[in-house]
Amino acid sequence: MKIAITITAPQTDAPADPRFGRAAAFCVIDTDSGAREAHPNPALEAASGAGVRAAQTLIDLGVEAVISGAYGPKAHQVLAAAGLGLYLAPAEVKELDALIERFQSGALARAETATNGGHAHA
């Protein structure tokens, strides 16, 4: 299964980024093989709709589940419409290995709704 974790730099050993739409990058992990790839977040510099663009990026990468600290309303709507599982990274857990382990043992809470209002502005 392919999962993505938001990370603070485009490196596979970077710590988790608590933001979704404005996360620096995504670490895409194949939980079967353990293979990891870091993808910069193209939405980082977006003037608007960063959550939408970040969600689209993960959908296009074929990810099935996401782990992040927060999901805005539009990002949540897009990811949920695409059928991705959305999980919440506890604020104190920054290590990817720890997050993957918690995900596989079913210890991560699901984000059933958006965690915050939008940040949209002109």
Add this chain to the structure above:
Amino acid sequence: MPEPLRIAVASGKGGTGKTTLSSALALVAAGRYATRLLDCDVEAPNAALALRPSLSEQRAVSIPVPRVDEARCTHCGRCAEVCRFNALAVTPRQVLVFDELCHGCGSCVWICPEQAMSESEARIGMLDAGTTETGIDFAQGSLDVGQSSGVPILRALKRWTPAAWRVSPRIEIRDAPPGASCAVVETLRDVDAALLVTEPTPFGLHDLKQVVAICRELGLPTAVAINRDGIGDAAVEDYCAEQALPILLRIPLERHLAESLAQGNSLIEAAPEYREPLARLLQGLIELAEAPR
């Protein structure tokens, strides 16, 4: 019909006195010329507080937003790729459209290889117009809460000729939004001169520079008015001298002015002694606009 001479009052920094000066300029201009004022601060229009027009006409402004025919859509994703504002997301089963992010540019409809997209009008704000007792033709735009771009409202505002207006104004004053955003550019785009109102502080100077850069890019004759003159430092004056920006008016910080303006009076009601300096300011701006370039 001859075009009016258009003057925009902008600032960069908020709260420097754009509306105070644009409404006062309109009042002075109306004593000599057929004058209109456009309140272009579509996120918080408030020139009506100083000019007190009776608003008799109203119209809604809408933009074309995309709608998807899911029967034709192959979910190829081209529409989401082309959208600069990330107003579309394409999932394997469904296209999501976020109207509030859409700027109505039509690129998605144009690029769709399946002709699966059409446009539907979505309201984003309002225009109001009327006249003042002082004989000024007045109009303002207002953006609906939650909408992201005031630019389509400004385009509609600039094109509108309400029935209540006189046919051919000589002077058009535009009260610009604060900042240096797209809405400020749209306000400045087709004017003949810009008056930048600033205050002599590092904050005033920082934001002034941004708007001066826009005016230079647009090739606009530009002048400066310094409000709350005497506070802060001399950096704004030094900058204006260095950039050859004429300072056409100075308004010192005075308690009685602030009190009267805070009650909703125009600058001329608050301080009639400014009538003459304002008339000279208007004349200076007209000369700047009409000077050969």
